[in-house]
Amino acid sequence: MGFSSQGWGGTLRRVGVLAVSVAALLAAGLVQAQSGPVRLMVGFPPGGGTDAIARTLADKLKDQLGMPVVVENKAGAGGQLAAQALKAAAPDGLTLFLSHDHTISILPQVVKNPGYDSAKDFVPVAGFATFVNALAVSGGTPAKSVNDYVAWVKAQGAGKGTVGVPAPASTPEFLVKVIGQKYRLDLQSAPYRGSAPMMADMLGNQIAAGTGSVPDFIENHKAGKIRVVAVLGGARQAILPDVPTFAELGLAGFEDLPYYGIFAPAGTPKATVDKFSDALAKVLTQPDVKERLTAMGLTVGFMDQATLAKREQAYTKVWAKLIKDSGFVAQ
Structure with missing residues (x-):
């Protein structure tokens, strides 16, 4: 079967247009995405x-x-x-x-x-x-507030305590350091590989307190298995209206969300x-x-x-x- 010069030229033009279109899609990352x-x-x-x-x-x-x-x-x-x-x-x-x-x-x-x-x-x-980060205590502690937790740590271990953090060198770990300085406690961070294993230890009362994001804590807080006692940020959270901010407690510097x-x-x-x-x-x-x-x-x-x-x-x-x-x- 033969092609006329006009038919062959038209075919080449169509191929050329198709090639340009495919190239454009490839450049846009759309072909691969499919x-x-x-x-x-x-x-x-x-x-x-x-x-x-x-x-x-x-x-x-x-x-x-x-x-x-x-x-x-x-x-x-x-x-x-x-x-x-x-x-x-x-x-x-x-x-x-x-x-x-x-x-x-x-x-x-x-x-x-x-x-x-x-x-x-x-x-x-x-x-x-x-979102905001927070301090939460496990069900094995009697603390219902930050002051309760501070008093409990001082009574249990002469001001020494361990606080879980979901990752090393994170906002929660810096928060542990600042809390220790403010309340004159010898608090040590216990870094975990994420919030899930930290939460497991809090629920099992293997660790008395933890710092992390509100999303990490909210489900178990609502269930009464742990207690969020303070949050960062410049205002209380609508989902935790009864929980004070650290700024209210005199610990400023963490307002940026x-x-x-x-x-x-x-x-x-x-x-x-x-x-x-x-x-x-x-x-x-x-x-x-x-x-x-x-x-x-x-x-x-x-x-x-x-x-x-x-x-x-x-x-x-x-x-x-x-x-x-x-x-x-x-x-």
């Missing part, structure tokens, strides 16, 4: 607050994106392993990282060689909430980032999602790429001063 599930990495074990948040969002994001979104727990070193994996991932729209402030803003300042640079290796996709966001590898095309950002914005408008996240202790609010980037930079700056003033030396 070829497999999106990995939404979490730097902590299953069962903790961050894991529950990720699974809530992943379930809804898959409907908006029209493709599977699979939560992958890559626990270890306060999210450091997941962050390193994000850096190494191809910028093809198939790998995202859901994280809070610790891994993005704080950890790179307290670890000498974290294996990533948040500003250079990651692209902010969108933020979706702020940490955040949750989603990040992609550097080099991810803007079209791909926009696609995920738009999908998250739509998910957050769904009443059941907002209700679920609020019940976990989050203040839900969408932050686009630029807003999340500014918040990350501002929070990093705040913590640079706090870390310097504390005398902490990068390990």
Whole structure:
């Protein structure tokens, strides 16, 4: 079968247009995104607050994106392993990282060689909430307030006590140090690999107190298994109206609220980032999602790429001063 010169030229033109279209889609990261599930990495074990948040969002994001979104727990070193994996991932729209402030803003300042640079290796996709950290006591202690806990520690061990933290060199660990200084207690941090194992020890009365995010504590607090006795931030939390802030108790300096966001590898095309950002914005408008996240202790609010980037930079700056003033030396 032969081709006329006109027919052959038309075929070439059509092929050329198709090639350009495919190239454009590849540049946008859209063709690859259709070829497999999106990995939404979490730097902590299953069962903790961050894991529950990720699974809530992943379930809804898959409907908006029209493709599977699979939560992958890559626990270890306060999210450091997941962050390193994000850096190494191809910028093809198939790998995202859901994280809070610790891994993005704080950890790179307290670890000498974290294996990533948040500003250079990651692209902010969108933020979706702020939250506060808190001090909670286990059911095995009689304490119902911070003052009760201080008195109990002094009575039990001459002012010596151990407080669980979900990750080393984190906001909760710095909080333990500040609480000890304020109340003249010899408090030692006990770092865990995430909030879930810390909570297990608190529920088993293996450890008398723990610091972490409100989402880590709220379910067991509501069940009466532990007691949140104080929260950070500039105002009491609607979900914990009877729990005072540390500022009310005379411990200031932790009013700037940490955040949750989603990040992609550097080099991810803007079209791909926009696609995920738009999908998250739509998910957050769904009443059941907002209700679920609020019940976990989050203040839900969408932050686009630029807003999340500014918040990350501002929070990093705040913590640079706090870390310097504390005398902490990068390990």
